[in-house]
Amino acid sequence: MKVVAFAGFSGSGKTTLVERLIPALKLLGLRVSVIKHAHHEFDIDHPGKDSWRHRQAGAFEVVVASSRRLALVREFEREAQLTAHQALAELYPGADWVLVEGFKDSDLLKVEVWRAASGKPALYPEDPFIVAVATDSPEQLPQGTLRPVLDLNDADAVAQWLVDNQDRFDYDPERYS
Template sequence: MKVIGFAGFSGSGKTTLVEQLIPELRLRGLRVSVVKHAHHSFDVDHPGKDTYRHREAGAFEVVAASDKRLMLVREFERPATLSVHHLIAELYAGVDWVLVEGFKDSDLLKVEVWRAPEAGQTAKPVRYPEDDFVVAVATDAPGALTVPTQLPLLDLNAPSAVVDWLVQNEQRFEYNEELYGAGM
């Protein structure tokens, strides 16, 4: 599997870009998984549902599956800090690409997503001068970048071109599970 991260400030367009890359990769016959960093408490299960009731009763894990979908909910007894590598280890091994949104401080190769400021706003700083894992910048305004760079500049508004670049460079993004260790 190939793994690439997408990092940037809130509002930079990371989610929109990842959302647009998925169908572009699928059109090329590739299977895509996404790992998303959530900053806040979230829930995919709802009160009254059997799986919610099982979890509330104290189950450590609840797996629900149909012929169309599988859901795993794991309830930690204590707060847990999971690395992006823990989460990747949970994914199906037969996936072609894993798009990672967030985890900006990870040791994954990543594309920095940077958007020019709106009128009257201050430009957000860029990460690439201090982050050796940034391998390209996806932006809507390459001329407005606050620090010059020799990194590839990808058009934030051209997801098919971003996918072209990913596929042309796919050998760089091959994930080495042995290097990062096992999951949980």
């Protein structure tokens, strides 16, 4: 399994890039999983549905499974901040690539998504885990870098760069267990 994170401030284009990378990688015959870090409370369940009712009754975990889909909802008894590695441990191991959106403070290899128009600082000068920068304004990067600078608007080229450099992104779950 190959793992790469996409880091950057809100509004930088991480979700759009990941959304475009999924079909680009699938066209290359690769199975893609995604982990998305959510900063706020979220819910995938709907009031009144059986699984929602089970959670309301106090179930720690509810798995909803069909012939086409599986969903797991886990209720933490206390607030918990999962690491990227803990989230990765929850995935089916048969994915070729896992695209991790967020977890910008993790020790995963990352592609920074940066836009000059955002007014936000770049992360790459201070983060040794950033291995490339995807941007729509390379001429405005706040400082030079030897890292590859990728076109944020060309998901096919970013996907090809990932595949061309795939050996760098091998993930060993034993290292983090």
